[in-house]
Amino acid sequence: MSIRVENLIHIYDKGMPTEQLALDNISFAADDGRMVGIIGHTGSGKSTLLQHLNGLLRPDSGKIIIGDTDITQPGVSMVEIRKKIGLVFQYPEYQLFEETVAKDVAFGPKNLGLSREEIDERVREAIELVGLDYEEMKDRSPFELSGGQKRRVAIAGVVAMRPEVLILDEPTAGLDPKAHKDVLNMVEEVHKRTGNITILVSHNMADIARLCDKIIVIDSGKLITSGTPYEVFSKKEELRAVGLELPPVTRFTETLRERGIDLAATILDTDTAAEQIAAYLKGKAK
Amino acid sequence: MDNIITIENLIFEYNKGDESHPVRAIDNLNLQVERGSFTAIIGKNGSGKSTLAKNLNGLLLPTEGVIHVDGYDTRDDDNIWNIRQTAGMVFQNPDNQLVSAIVEDDVAFGPENLGIDPAEIRRRVDKALKDVNMGQFKKKAPHLLSGGQKQRIAIAGVVAMKPKCIIFDEPTAMLDPKGRAEIMSIIDELHAEGITVILITHFMDEAVRADRVIIMHEGRILLDGTPQKVFEQEELIRSVNLDVPLMVEMGAKLRKAGIDIPQSIITEEEMVEYICQYE
Numbered sequence: 001m002s003i004r005v006e007n008l009i010h011i012y013d014k015g016m017p018t019e020q021l022a023l024d025n026i027s028f029a030a031d032d033g034r035m036v037g038i039i040g041h042t043g044s045g046k047s048t049l050l051q052h053l054n055g056l057l058r059p060d061s062g063k064i065i066i067g068d069t070d071i072t073q074p075g076v077s078m079v080e081i082r083k084k085i086g087l088v089f090q091y092p093e094y095q096l097f098e099e100t101v102a103k104d105v106a107f108g109p110k111n112l113g114l115s116r117e118e119i120d121e122r123v124r125e126a127i128e129l130v131g132l133d134y135e136e137m138k139d140r141s142p143f144e145l146s147g148g149q150k151r152r153v154a155i156a157g158v159v160a161m162r163p164e165v166l167i168l169d170e171p172t173a174g175l176d177p178k179a180h181k182d183v184l185n186m187v188e189e190v191h192k193r194t195g196n197i198t199i200l201v202s203h204n205m206a207d208i209a210r211l212c213d214k215i216i217v218i219d220s221g222k223l224i225t226s227g228t229p230y231e232v233f234s235k236k237e238e239l240r241a242v243g244l245e246l247p248p249v250t251r252f253t254e255t256l257r258e259r260g261i262d263l264a265a266t267i268l269d270t271d272t273a274a275e276q277i278a279a280y281l282k283g284k285a286k
Numbered sequence: 287m288d289n290i291i292t293i294e295n296l297i298f299e300y301n302k303g304d305e306s307h308p309v310r311a312i313d314n315l316n317l318q319v320e321r322g323s324f325t326a327i328i329g330k331n332g333s334g335k336s337t338l339a340k341n342l343n344g345l346l347l348p349t350e351g352v353i354h355v356d357g358y359d360t361r362d363d364d365n366i367w368n369i370r371q372t373a374g375m376v377f378q379n380p381d382n383q384l385v386s387a388i389v390e391d392d393v394a395f396g397p398e399n400l401g402i403d404p405a406e407i408r409r410r411v412d413k414a415l416k417d418v419n420m421g422q423f424k425k426k427a428p429h430l431l432s433g434g435q436k437q438r439i440a441i442a443g444v445v446a447m448k449p450k451c452i453i454f455d456e457p458t459a460m461l462d463p464k465g466r467a468e469i470m471s472i473i474d475e476l477h478a479e480g481i482t483v484i485l486i487t488h489f490m491d492e493a494v495r496a497d498r499v500i501i502m503h504e505g506r507i508l509l510d511g512t513p514q515k516v517f518e519q520e521e522l523i524r525s526v527n528l529d530v531p532l533m534v535e536m537g538a539k540l541r542k543a544g545i546d547i548p549q550s551i552i553t554e555e556e557m558v559e560y561i562c563q564y565e
Contacts (some may be wrong), residue, residue: 042432042462147331174329174378174459176488178527191514199388248532252554259562269533271478274539281545283565 001069002158002162003053003197004029008062009049009219022048023220030214035047035191035198035206037229040218046201049168049218055081055201066165078113086163090170092154093147101127101153102138108161119152126160127153127192131186146177152186159190166190167199172207184211205247209233209268217244234266249273290451290482291319291342291373298337313505314351321450324473326493326513329502330527335486339453342484343373352510356450371400374444379455380428380436389431389439390424396447407446414446417479418437418472418473419425420556434465434494441472448512450480457487470495490517490531501528514550531555 010023022045030036040046051057051066055078063070066084071075077231089095098104102123109119110141121140127134130152142153151171171181171187184207202208208215208229215232217225219242225235228244233239233246236254245251253267253276262280296315300310312334319325321352329335340346341353344360358365374396377383383435386392391409397407409462415421418438428439435456441478443453454473460465470492478485485496499516501509503526509516517523517534524530533554537547545564 008418041464117563168508174456176527177529178330180488248554249536252532252536252557254557255554256561259558261561270535270539274543277561278540278543278545281540281561284564 001198002031002065003165004030004063004065005053006063006065008049008052008053008064009060009062010057014060022221023052026218026221026223028216028223030197030199032197033148033191034214035194035200035212037212037215038201038205038209038218039205039215039244044218044242045221046218048221050087050169050199050201053165053167054085054087061238064108082108082161082163083112084163085165085167086158086161088155088158088166088168088171090173092141092158092171093150096142096150096154099141100139101132101142104136104142105156105160106151107158112161122160122162123156126156127155128191129159129186130156131182131189131205132156146179148175148182148201151175151179151183153216155183162194163196165199166199168205169201169203171200172202172204177252187211205233206249207247209247209250217242220242229268230266233268253277275277287318288321289318290356292316293317293341294352296338296341296353298334298346299343299349300337308349310486311505312341315505315507317481317500317507317510319451319484321329322477322482323498324477324486324496324497324526325351325498325500326498327484327486327502328488328528329495329508333502334505335502336455339375339455339484339486342451342453343375344369346373348414348558359455361364361454363438371447372449373453374447374449376437376441377454377455377459378459380433380440380460383440383443384428385452387427388424389420389428392428392439393424393442393446396443397536400447410446410448411442417445417475418442423451432465433461434468437461437465437469438472439468441476445476447518448479451484452476453486455486456488457485458487458492460564490534494531501526513552517552523546 006027008023008026012020012022013211028257038046052059059072064072070079094105105123105126106119123136127137132152142150172183212229216223225238228254233250236246247268249270250266250268253263253273257263263276294316295334296312298312298352301308327335330565344366347361353360355369358369360369368383384392385395393411393414397410415424418441421436428436458469473483494513500507509519517530519528520534520538531552535553537551540547551560
């Protein structure tokens with residue numbers, strides 16, 4: 001399984017005075033088992049891109065090929081797209097609506113026309129995949145849960161569709177530090193256990209650097225650069241020019257480097273940063 | 287010390303369906319907030335920090351105990367407008383706080399309800415919009431603005447009431463990094479103008495900007511002091527599932543590696559200077 005986006009173009013209000021090129025020839029690919037990060041400031045075109053990936057918007061030109069199906073083709077049904085690609089919106093818990101957790105998670109699979117047994121099995125599996133206890137949670141009202149739990153239930157609703165590509169738009173926005181960590185660990189766990197392609201959209205550069213195999217940078221509807229976290233975060237001038245920052249620890253070590261401290265370039269984790277700074281300072285003290 | 291807020295033995299309980307088993311959100315809390323200070327309150331969800339904030343301007347009333355805001359007892363109905371005018375609140379989601387279709391009308395909403403003279407309202411609205419750098423947007427529709435801009439309008443609406451104190455309840459939680467930076471610099475400016483600031487946040491890099499940090503846990507105050515003093519307690523803070531600022535973590539790792547980094551270093555600027563001057 002792979003996802004390939006080829007020369008995607010989307011124009012809002014085509015032919016109107018307000019016409020705007022929202023996606024400008026975007027191409028990228030990801031294979032099974034990969035986690036891809038998408039970064040870009042608000043208004044860069046990220047959300048427009050996501051809405052194409054799950055069929056909510058159709059491109060003016062270009063292709064989105066999942067496996068061997070081009071989902072932009074007229075003959076492809078929404079159900080087919082939704083089976084392949086699951087999109088978790090920002091603040092997905094606002095979309096919880098059922099009386100019980102189990103019913104809420106079952107909503108998507110029911111619409112796929114699956115058998116009762118199949119639905120029950122998927123609901124149980126999804127609730128457990130997001131780190132909740134099925135027996136304890138299934139009959140509870142989603143509205144009496146904590147913020148972090150609600151978000152897990154909402155994500156379980158998408159996971160229960162068993163999508164080959166799972167897209168999460170800012171899955172940790174508004175959560176406290178503990179829930180933030182828990183939700184990301186859960187995303188990683190689901191990713192590892194299902195082997196899906198996960199696409200993570202986030203403003204948190206530390207999370208993106210830690211989790212993703214590949215990062216795509218979007219600005220003004222264009223893909224301006226892509227690569228491994230190391231490759232992308234090495235281009236600090238390019239990122240700053242489009243209003244993006246480095247992960248905090250990287251920003252810190254780069255500031256030290258600019259001040260003449262001898263460290264490796266583009267350090268992405270605190271342990272490496274601390275080791276290198278300690279080694280430098282010990283060398284200096286001698 | 288001149289305190290704008292004094293809280294004595296505050297207990298707050300709410301009913302979760304079952305009236306015989308109230309949930310205690312705040313458990314015998316005592317606190318004084320000095321006039322003109324900048325206090326950050328952190329704590330995980332459910333620690334009682336938002337409940338505390340809502341008690342500070344009479345949105346919630348104590349189950350037991352007394353709160354005085356600029357001398358007014360929050361339990362006294364006759365004081366409620368004075369209290370609301372003294373202590374303004376800014377919430378997480380600006381969409382829940384904006385009421386009008388035009389930016390300047392929205393900012394005027396509060397002062398209008400105070401029965402202020404129209405010419406004075408005009409002056410206040412212009413000043414408040416200028417304070418949040420949104421003067422050029424005064425004729426725009428709020429829903430066409432970015433999250434950070436909307437939050438600035440919500441702040442202007444509070445500023446136009448001329449409060450002595452503003453309580454910010456996670457004002458940057460829904461914003462992107464640029465929006466967060468905008469709001470934090472406005473909070474710094476309001477504080478510099480003499481407004482007492484209480485900032486509830488999950489972001490440790492925001493908390494280090496305050497002159498006092500309070501960590502809440504299970505309805506009580508776990509730690510209270512300058513950011514330097516509070517963040518020295520790294521293990522205790524982590525034990526209640528909170529983070530510490532990146533530079534506190536970095537300092538601890540460097541000390542473990544045998545480098546003598548003072549515990550008082552909690553910001554990036556301080557750490558960079560210290561490392562550059564290390565002998």
